[in-house]
Amino acid sequence: MRDYGWELSTAIVLFHEAIARRLGLNAAEHKALGLIVRSGPLPTGTLAPELGVGATAVTAIVDRLVRAGYVRREPDPTDRRRVLLVADQSRAPDLNGIFADLGREMNTFMAGYDEHEMAAIVDYLENTIRVLKAQTAKLAEQP
Amino acid sequence: MRDYGWELSTAIVLFHEAIARRLGLNAAEHKALGLIVRSGPLPTGTLAPELGVGATAVTAIVDRLVRAGYVRREPDPTDRRRVLLVADQSRAPDLNGIFADLGREMNTFMAGYDEHEMAAIVDYLENTIRVLKAQTAKLAEQP
DNA sequence: CCTCATACTTCACGAGAATGAACTATCCAT
């Protein structure tokens, strides 16, 4: 019998790696860009704990993202010590193209589910996400 | 509205990272161990293309896995130039514990689906895996 | 046999990236 959990997990990880490779980013840079794109403008300091590195490493990571054109540094009007990281729109097409493509492919079969099936899938996703987060936290807390 | 695809993707990637961190492995080592555990004893050479590194790097990666007790090197009886990599059972509990825990948590809600719901979920998973693999290949082929 | 190819390893080297200490600029509390 197929192990869907493992297959899906592997497929997602490989997809992530392929994106990073395509964008010319290493794991830390890709992760940082994901957070910036996702969570809007955010101060440099918040990335350090998320990436599991020190503040100085974040500066270097952001430097590379800026140099590659994915991110811009902007001053925070409410606190002039802070630097806000914003996704640079000039490079947005690179990212959007990938995910638009994926979204289109996903829709071709997602459109075929009726309401009941869709509810089951959503329930499965919500619970899987919840369990994964809980297990991740559990793994992290016991060093 | 929640973006389940992104949330699931992130949760899986973070879960993977947490496992690697827990096992004391970097990304390449974790990936190699996954392949060895999954695909049974396999010769060193097959890892190089999978990991995207040269043969010399594989030697170093396997060295670390052996020293950490996750893998053993065994001679290939059919070709004495080859070295077969085998998952070391002494460390298996570390891995099994993590996945047994996850499996138990997953079962608590998976058991609640009826036949029709289960079929929808399986269909969703199969198609998602198929699309992800196709998109990964597409990203890789156009450098 | 003898030659060439293959599987893996060893070694010296170099590139990338993370760290801690020190520095600048700004905010906040008294």
Place this chain on the structure above:
DNA sequence: ATGGATAGTTCATTCTCGTGAAGTATGAGG
């Protein structure tokens, strides 16, 4: 206003990892 905390950066250093060339051992074809 002034002392201390905070945000971010710079710099020198260190560490990890991957590479390419060379070496050993084994297999395979003429």
